[in-house]
Amino acid sequence: MTLLSLAEVSRSFGGVSAVSGLSFAVRPRQVVGLMGPNGAGKTTVINLVSGLLHPDSGAILLGGRPIGQAAPHEIAGFGLARTYQNVRLISGMTALEQVIAGSYLRRGSSLLASILHLPSARTAMRATREQALHLLERVGMADRGDVLAETLSYGEQRRIEIARALASRPALLLLDEPTAGMNAAESAEIGRLVHALRDDGLTVLMVEHNMKLVADFCEHVVVMNFGRKIAEGTAGTCIGDPAVQEAYFGKQRDAQRHRA
Numbered sequence: 253m254t255l256l257s258l259a260e261v262s263r264s265f266g267g268v269s270a271v272s273g274l275s276f277a278v279r280p281r282q283v284v285g286l287m288g289p290n291g292a293g294k295t296t297v298i299n300l301v302s303g304l305l306h307p308d309s310g311a312i313l314l315g316g317r318p319i320g321q322a323a324p325h326e327i328a329g330f331g332l333a334r335t336y337q338n339v340r341l342i343s344g345m346t347a348l349e350q351v352i353a354g355s356y357l358r359r360g361s362s363l364l365a366s367i368l369h370l371p372s373a374r375t376a377m378r379a380t381r382e383q384a385l386h387l388l389e390r391v392g393m394a395d396r397g398d399v400l401a402e403t404l405s406y407g408e409q410r411r412i413e414i415a416r417a418l419a420s421r422p423a424l425l426l427l428d429e430p431t432a433g434m435n436a437a438e439s440a441e442i443g444r445l446v447h448a449l450r451d452d453g454l455t456v457l458m459v460e461h462n463m464k465l466v467a468d469f470c471e472h473v474v475v476m477n478f479g480r481k482i483a484e485g486t487a488g489t490c491i492g493d494p495a496v497q498e499a500y501f502g503k504q505r506d507a508q509r510h511r512a
């Protein structure tokens with residue numbers, strides 16, 4: 253069974269082929285790692301799956317439904333949530349408010365009721381707040397709910413982003429470099445959180461450079477370079493693959509040779 257599948261997906265920007273003939277599948281309750289050097293096309297894949305971009309060709313299916321031409325809010329409604337490579341929190345809002353805002357991404361229709369202050373809306377708002385508090389606890393930020401987002405540390409902001417994405421109760425969560433800029437201990441925390449979420453039934457597709465994290469927490473790995481898939485399989489197989497080693501370390505080695 254497959255939750256998400258990409259079949260021969262391509263997307264170019266002018267002359268740059270960002271994603272080229274890419275196919276892979278994500279099964280329910282899997283944690284899949286998407287790797288590749290800078291500019292490989294990873295974020296473009298996340299943007300294609302979440303509807304910010306549409307493929308030039310190929311098919312993307314979520315739960316068997318074609319979503320290649322769907323808008324981001326429609327795809328969110330089908331149970332997908334994401335974070336961004338660069339943190340996108342709203343300044344002036346507390347950590348708790350950010351997470352509450354996330355829960356409205358999927359339930360836009362309840363907005364009118366809340367403006368009219370209907371009793372059902374008050375009950376729903378209380379439940380939403382309870383859920384947000386629970387999610388803050390889940391990402392290890394129970395005591396930071398009242399803090400303005402912009403005053404949180406970078407690692408904390410990334411956690412809030414995950415909590416906000418979870419607030420829409422997705423079936424599939426896309427994380428674009430969730431541990432960027434984090435130290436080893438903070439990164440491992442994110443890995444453990446992802447694993448715990450998986451145990452609760454969530455499916456995760458994460459862009460991740462940290463090979464240890466990928467090896468420890470991803471059941472399946474897809475590696476890209478120049479828009480194409482160059483390896484797929486277990487983390488061990490992919491990391492040991494000569495094409496992957498070359499993609500990650502070849503340029504570095506060439507540069508060292510050049511300097512020597």
Ligand SMILES: Nc1ncnc2c1ncn2[C@@H]1O[C@H](COP(=O)(O)OP(=O)(O)OP(=O)(O)O)[C@@H](O)[C@H]1O
Pocket residue numbers: 265268269270288289290291292293294295296297337
């Ligand atoms: N909106 C855009 N307009 C033009 N070119 C783009 C656009 N988005 C991505 N690209 C190009 O497509 C290629 C893939 O970019 P992408 O951001 O998907 O890579 P990435 O694997 O996420 O890289 P990184 O590890 O640096 O985040 C790059 O050459 C990039 O410059």
Ligand SMILES: [Mg+2]
Pocket residue numbers: 294295296337
């Ligand atoms: Mg990227």
